Amino acid sequence: MLRPILRPALFILVLGTSLGLSGCETVGKWFGSTDAPADAKDAEYVERPIDQIYADAWKKIRSDEWEDAAKQFDEVERQHPYSVWARRAMLMSAFCYYQANKYQDAIQAADAYISLHPGSHEVAYAFYLKAISLYEQIVDVGRDQTNTEAALVALQDVVQRFPDTEYARDATLKIDLTIDHIAGKEMAVGRYYLQRGDYVGAINRFRIVVEQYQRTTQIAEALERLTEAYYALGIYREAKTAAAVLGANYPGSVWYKDSYKLLTEHHLTPQEDKGSWISKAFSKVL
Numbered sequence: 001m002l003r004p005i006l007r008p009a010l011f012i013l014v015l016g017t018s019l020g021l022s023g024c025e026t027v028g029k030w031f032g033s034t035d036a037p038a039d040a041k042d043a044e045y046v047e048r049p050i051d052q053i054y055a056d057a058w059k060k061i062r063s064d065e066w067e068d069a070a071k072q073f074d075e076v077e078r079q080h081p082y083s084v085w086a087r088r089a090m091l092m093s094a095f096c097y098y099q100a101n102k103y104q105d106a107i108q109a110a111d112a113y114i115s116l117h118p119g120s121h122e123v124a125y126a127f128y129l130k131a132i133s134l135y136e137q138i139v140d141v142g143r144d145q146t147n148t149e150a151a152l153v154a155l156q157d158v159v160q161r162f163p164d165t166e167y168a169r170d171a172t173l174k175i176d177l178t179i180d181h182i183a184g185k186e187m188a189v190g191r192y193y194l195q196r197g198d199y200v201g202a203i204n205r206f207r208i209v210v211e212q213y214q215r216t217t218q219i220a221e222a223l224e225r226l227t228e229a230y231y232a233l234g235i236y237r238e239a240k241t242a243a244a245v246l247g248a249n250y251p252g253s254v255w256y257k258d259s260y261k262l263l264t265e266h267h268l269t270p271q272e273d274k275g276s277w278i279s280k281a282f283s284k285v286l
Contacts, residue, residue, distance in 0.1 A: 050076060050085050057089075061096070070096035070105065087117055094129050103133040124158070128167040131155045135174050138181055148185070152178045176215075183213035183222075190225060199229040211281045220246060224255035226278065227262060236268060241278050243270035249282070 048056075057072035073096060076089035094109035110130040114123060131154035137147040155178060158171040190205030202225065209222040223246035230239035243259040247270050250256055263269060272279055 048075075048079070050080050053079070054085070054089075057092070057096075066096045066100035067102055070094075070100065070102070070109075074109075087113075087120065088122075090116070091122055091126060091129075094126065098129055098133055101136075103137050106130075106133040124162040124165050124167055127154070127158050127161060128171065131158050131171060132174075135178065138178065148178060148181050152182070179213060180216040180218065183209050183216040183218040186213070187218050187221060187225075190222075194225060194229060197232075199233050202229045203233075207277070210278060214282070220250040220253045220255040223250075223278075224259045227259040231262060231266070231268075237273050238276055238278065239263065240268060240271045241273045241276040244272035245278055245282055246270075248272070 053072055053075050057069045057076075060066070060069035060072060070093045073089040073093035077086045077093075080086055090109060090113045094106050094113060097103075097106035097109055107130050110126045110133070113120075113126040114130070117123060117126075131151065134147055134151035134154050138151055152175065155171040155175045159168045159175065162168050186205045186208045190202045190209075193199070193201035193205065206222045206226045206229065209216070209218050210226070213219065223242045226242040227239050227246070230236070230242060240263060243256070243263055246253070246256045246259055260270060274280075
C-alpha cells in the first residue's frame with residue numbers, strides 16, 4: 001500500500017517551525033547536517049535540551065530507524081511538555097511510528113495530538129495518519145473486520161472534516177477499497193453458507209451486498225450466488241430475477257454466463273420481476 005502523502009511537506013513544516021520559533025542556530029545547522037552531537041545519549045537515560053533531542057531524532061530518520069526516531073520525539077513531550085516544540089514533536093512521533101509499521105503507537109500519538117491541539121493547522125494530517133494507520137491493518141476477508149470498519153470511519157472523518165485537502169482526496173480512494181473489502185467479507189461468509197447448504201443464510205449475506213454495496217466489485221458475483229441459492233430453494237421467480245438483473249448490468253461477465261447456464265439447463269430463462277426486492281434494490285441506485 002502507499003505510504004502517507006506529503007511526507008516532505010511534513011518534514012519542511014517541522015523544520016520551518018523549529019527554525020522560526022527556537023532562535024537556536026545549532027538546530028538549523030544540525031537539521032542540514034549528517035551528524036548529531038557526538039555526546040548524544042539514549043533518550044531513556046539522559047535529560048537533554050530540546051535541540052539535542054531533535055538532532056538525535058533526525059539522525060535516526062536519516063538512518064531509517066523510524067521507531068527510535070519516534071521515541072526521540074516522544075522525549076520532547078516528556079522532557080519539555082510546555083514548549084512549542086512539543087506539539088510538533090508529537091506529530092512527528094506519530095509519523096515515525098507509522099513509518100516503522102507501529103500502527104497502534106501511531107494511532108495513539110495522533111489521537112493525543114488531536115485531543116490536545118484540535119485547532120492547529122496540522123490537525124488534518126493527524127487525522128489522516130490515524131486513518132491510514134488503521135487502513136494498513138486491514139486483514140484478509142476471512143478474518144475479523146474490526147480494523148476495516150474502524151478504518152472506514154476514520155477515512156470518512158478525514159473527508160468530512162477536511163474536504164478540500166489532499167488528505168481527503170487520498171482518503172476518498174481508500175474508502176472505496178475499504179468498502180469493497182467489507183463487501184468481500186459478506187461474500188466470503190455467504191459462500192460458506194452456500195457450500196454448507198444453508199441457502200437462507202447465504203441469501204441474507206448476498207442480500208447485504210446487493211442492497212448496501214452495489215458499487216463494489218462484489219456485486220456481479222452476489223447476483224450469481226443469489227441465482228444459485230434461490231434456485232436451490234425452488235424459488236424460481238427470484239432466481240430468474242437475479243439472473244436477469246445480472247445480465248442487464250453485467251452482460252459479458254462470467255457470472256452472468258454461469259447464471260444463464262444454470263437456468264437454461266433446467267428449462268428456465270432469466271426474467272425480471274419488478275416486484276422483487278432485487279429489482280427494487282437496483283432501481284433505487286440507478
